[in-house]
Amino acid sequence: MDLLAQILVNGILLGGLYAVMALGLALVWGVLNIVNLAHGAFIMLGAYLSWHLFTYLGIDPFLGLPITAIVMFGVGYGVQRGLLNLVVRAPMFNTLLITFGLEVVLTYLAQLAFSADFRTINPSYAGSHVAFGPVVIPLARLMAFGIAIVLTVGMWVFLLRTKLGRAIRATAQNLVAARLYGVEPRHLYAMTFGIGIGLAGAAGGLYGTVSQINPYIGATLTAKSFAIAIIGGLDNPLGVLVGGLVLGIIESLTVAYVGATFGDVASFGVLVLVLIVRPSGILGKTA
Amino acid sequence: MSRAMTRFGSALLCAALTAYGLPAFAKDIVLGASVQLTGSSANTGRYYRDAYQFAIDKINEKGGVKVGDKQEKLALKLYDNQSNVNLSVRQYVQLVSQDKVDLLLGPFASNFALADSAISEKYKIPMVQGGGASDQIFSRGFKYIFGTLAPASNYFGSTVEMLTKLDPKPSKVALLYADDAFDVSVAKGTRPLLKKAGLTIAMDERYTSNASDFNSLLSQIKNANVDAVLVAGHETEILNFIRQAKSLAVAPKMYSFTVGVPSADFRKALGKDADYAFGMTAWLPSAKLKDKWFGDAAQFAQDYKAKFGYDPDYHAASGVADVEAIAEAIEAAGSTDHQKVRDAIAKLNFPSLYGTIAFAENGQIDLPQTVIQVQDEKLVPVYDANGFVEKPKYPMPAWNAR
Amino acid sequence: MKALWLVLVLLALVALAALPWYGSDVLIQFGISTLLLAVLAQGWNIIGGYTGYASFGNSVFYGLGAYGVAIAMVQWNLSFGFGMAFGVVLAVVFAFLLGIPVLRLKGHYFAIATLALAQVMAAIVSNIPLAGQNIGLVLPPLNNDRLFYELSLGLLVLATLTVFWLTRRKFGFGLIAIRENEEGAAVMGVNTTLYKVLAFALSGIFTALAGGIHAYWITFLDPESAFDISLNVKMIIMAVFGGPGTILGPVVGAFVLSAISEVLSSEVTSIAGLFFGVVVVAAVVLMPRGVADVIRRFRSSGWRYFAENIKAHRL
DSSP states (O other), rough: OOHHHHHHHHHHHHHHHHHHHHHHHHHHHHOOOOTTHHHHHHHHHHHHHHHHHHHHOOHHHHHHHHHHHHHHHHHHHHHHTTTTTGGSSSSSHHHHHHHHHHHHHHHHHHHHHHHHOBOOOOOOTTOEEEEEEEEEHHHHHHHHHHHHHHHHHHHHHHHHHHHHHHHHHHHHOOHHHHHHTTTHHHHHHHHHHHHHHHHHHHHHHHHHHOBBOOOOHHHHHHHHHHHHHHOSSSSSSTHHHHHHHHHHHHHHHHHHTTTTTTTHHHHHHHHHHHHHTTTTTTOOOOO | HHHHHHHHHHHHHHHHHHHHTTOOSTTTTEEEEESSSSTTTTHHHHHHHHHHHHHHHHHHHTTEETTEEEEOOEEEEEOOTTTHHHHHHHHHHHHHHHHHOOOOEEEESSSHHHHHHHHHHHHHHOOSSSSSSGGGGGOOOSSSEOOOOOOOOGGGGGHHHHHHHHSSOOOOOEEEESHHHHHHHHHHHHHHHHHHHEEEEEEEEOTTOOOOOOHHHHHHHHHHHHEEHHHHHHHHHHHHHHHHHHHHHHHOOOESSSSSSSSSHHHHHGGGTTTTTEEEESSOOOSSEETTEEEEEEHHHHHHHHHHHOOOHHHHHHHHHHHHHHHHEEEEEEOOOOHHHHHHHHHEEEEEETTEBBOOOTBBBBOOEEEEEEEETTEEEEEEEESOOOOOOOOOOOOOOO | HHOOOOOOHHHHHHHHHHHHHHHHHHHHHHHHHHHHHHHHHHHIIIIIIIIIOSSSOHHEEEEEEEEEEEIIIIISOOOOOHHHHHHHHHHHHHHHHHHHHHHSOOOHHHHHHHHHHHHHHHHTTOOOOOTTTTTTEEEEOOOHHHHHHHHHHHHHHHHHHHHHHHTSHHHHHHHHHHHHHHHHHTTTTHHHHHHHHHHHHHHHHHHHHHHHHHHHHHEEEEHHTTOOOOOOHHHHHHHOOOOOOOSSSHHHHHHHHHHHHHHHHHHSSSHHHHHHHHHHHHHHHHHHHHHHHHHHHHOOOOOOOHHHHHHHHHO
8 A cells, every 4th residue: 555655656746747848848839839849859958958057056956947947948939930930831740840850950969069978967955855654755856846836837827817828829829810919920939939948948957856867868758748748638738737647647557567668658558549539638628 | 273173172082082981001900880979878889989999009009910921900990870779780781891891899788789790690790799798699599799798697696696695684686677688688697596596586577778767666666675676777777766766765775786886977977876886897907907918907997097088897898808809819810801710709718908808609708797886986896706805885774874 | 745754764763673783782782771761751652742641650560560570580480471461461450440540630639649659559569578579589681682672672663653553543632632621522522531541551551561671681670660750750851852742752852861861871970860850950941842842843933942932931
């Protein structure tokens, strides 16, 4: 029984981390209809940024999250304005290809800049834990979970309740009308993508404290983020939280009780199932 | 205008010549290899690039290789397989059929060696590799593949022996292994060793290579109250394992890993958290290992560090052993003919900085592993074929009691 | 005009077929690799180019074909031919079983679903002992590059002829109708589900056959290389670069991109991958309708063609 409780807690905490990772992707996809296959590469860049801030400037990774997020926001804004805006009105599948190409380029540049050695972000409290009876909760993961909730709820509030958020959604839904109202869509798209990448960067900073960083982690992270975004549903920002939790718990249970090599079968199997049965996701509105 | 044209023209000509792969000096004996210089295995792959080049340079410095009555120099033709097995296979085909290298050196990792050796067998060119230890590589009856890494199945041999001599004696063991060729071989060989030593295998789990989350497995280890944990995996996985063990407060009496512990940047990445971890190596930079070209292993380690800026581990030493094996074989055969060199390699038996180089019938070397442990962030040999060398720090204390 | 075109194609074919006799070993190697990629691009063309369903799951068919051959030859000691047939059977079964539910999805959902399928297959196969689990299988070595070359060329010719035949039959028109306006096609009486699944299966058959040949040629496979997503992206890029929905477009795309990539791979290896990424990005921005379209329009628009593409698609 103790083991089951621990496994469930593991799954929930993993889910929180997953949710932060997928948040940026879901935002960009759900709102702008841009499928970003380079999402994981941006998480990786955020992780390296966080590592540099920690190693050379001594900035704690959690406290430095806003810095990482803002810098990555700038990067995202530039990428959208300079590159992705060029293909927004092309068939959707062109963005799939271009972001795939971007992923390859970013990975190679990272390997050239940072070498293939792996890095870890190791603040002194990274290994501590909090105990609730027989259940042990790693501190870093608990904090990541907390941040996940804050960011997801914050995103929900931003999109549904603030003027800028509504402007973004309006622009994405009806470009012509938005223009008539004097909205500058290029800027707005770039801002949204920037926010998405800023979130990815923050996720990277968190990821670096619980796992190790190398230039090649991008592809797997992208794949996972996709699964989470779809399972949760793209219509509602809270969906990533649901998607992350579902995936985290299913993975943990599968690894513990079925076999440690079946984790991916379970995650992607669930993804395929959701796509076939309810493509709009758990929190999505059925069309 | 015309000067620029001539310069441009000669540059073009040079480019064309290099594109056609003309070697720098026509008489060099070229050794070809496809190694992981980029991609996920790059941080170990580069040990081989550096070791191969270092050995070839040293041998050339001392006069090169005697072929019949001529002294010839060695040269290296290296490709980067980007940690992609398919590309590696195609690059070996290219080395053989386009670059027409004389002999082959191997890649890092068992799954690469497994695939690439099919090429050396297909084209009947000897390949000496120092990166693949899996017994599978040598169980196919291939005649042209040789390996300087000791068999995977015996990696935990001396560790298990040591376990029976520790006090308090461990009884429950957890065996975790990644699902690639090398680690599956290790697990397969370790199981009978554990049974023979009277230890209970409380957990026997295969996990996905490149997994980053070990929380579930660690929770199970804690729940099953195991005494010893043996992990056969890759450096990045083991790094995650140890960090997550700390954050979940999982501290068995001892844990031992097939890779990571011998390498300096692994220990650096973990800092104090690396303490108490056991590992194994078939090579230590001891002055007792004498070498024709490098003096001895200790001197080699010093020179290597001076040249490349990092300490060599057994991967580097193994790479050097490959080059030395080929050099000795060419001299013994008196030619670079593939069949003759192949037969000469099979009969080798000479001392080197890596130990005695001699290959068994199936092409694989056999060397005993020395158990090592990280103590106060330093690497200490603890147990070898003759018993205890230094006292192991056992049992491992709880994480908050360190 | 048509006759001249035909003569040119036939001449090219003869030159290609005779290559093993006048080309170097490396050229034959490169030829096999390129021909197989062209088959993959052509196979994708059927489901992606003509039917408009961008499949990221063709790598599943490729892997199934490869594993079909590997399992038949290594585990059951059967012939290569049997292995190929087995691979094709696996591919067709998969196309029908999973094609039907997945082809109901539209746009990027279909793409993502097929991507997920590829991941699932790789994960499942790495757990199957018969397939060698994650270690993979090593096939018996066969040193006969000429045979592999001619097989690959034959397969490419077959695939291209099939696409050509498609464009002349109701089936092909139905696929194009589905691509342009699926609802309209259904209203006009096209059995869209059947047509889509058949296209998927047809695409899968050629992809599986290519996978089988490749496995035997390379003598090795494991889940990661057999179900490689970047291979899928490569075949899409080549088809799109050359001109999707055309008969020779994918072939041209495959030949050109392979040539450039191979030269880079052998000389400046670490940049090869980087180049691939840059080409993808540049091609999507500057020539999203492929080389075929560039050739067609260049005569009238000149260099402005590229700028026009950007203007048409940018925000």
